[in-house]
Each structure stands twice: as structure tokens, then as C-alpha cells.
Amino acid sequence: MFIQEPFWEMTQYMRDAFYININPKDAITNPVIREKSLLIGDDINEVLKEASEKIKEGR
Template sequence: MTPMFIQEPFWQLTMGLPHARYIGVNNQFDFLPRQIEDKGMTILGDIAEVLTAAVKKKGEE
């Protein structure tokens, strides 16, 4: 339940701010509240691998 206490305020901010976007990374669950489906996405994977790939991609630009 602890992750929900961390995620929920960010979901609320995403719902309340018109230009806010939400990206979640989780290695087990691909979940995004219905209310922010059009403003967010989830990446199913290990966050260390996701961030390493993002840094590598950014370096290629």
C-alpha cells in the first residue's frame, strides 16, 4: 500500500494541472488511473534500466 501513498498526490496534481503529464515506472504493475489515461503513461520495467536507456538516448541527440 505504501506506493499508493506516494503516487496518489502526483495523480491528483496531474488531474488538476492542465499541462501536467505523468509517467510511472514499475517492474511489476502497468497501472494508470482512468482519469489520467490521456495525460500519462506507465513503463513496465526496472527503473535503473529505464533511466540508463534514457540517459543513453539523450546522449545520442
């Protein structure tokens, strides 16, 4: 939680910032930045593996 709060604040005040939380158990965000947030409740290893595959495919 202590690590997330500064990122929530930066997301709130930086116009082009977007917050992504990847955590299979505790995917939460600050309601103030809900429109600038993406919560992914999957295993981070699987998410990054899939992202890597899509990058390699050129998508």
C-alpha cells in the first residue's frame, strides 16, 4: 500500500499518466483515478509472457 500511494498521486496530477496494477490477489486502486487505471487480477508472470508474445508478433 505504501508503494502504491505515490503512484496514485502521480497518476492523479500528471495529465498523461496511467496506472496499471497487476496482482492476482489485491488488485485495487484509488477511486479518484479510476478512469485512469487498469486493474489486472491475473498472475504477473502470465501477463508479461502474453505481452511479450504479442510484441514479438508485431501486435
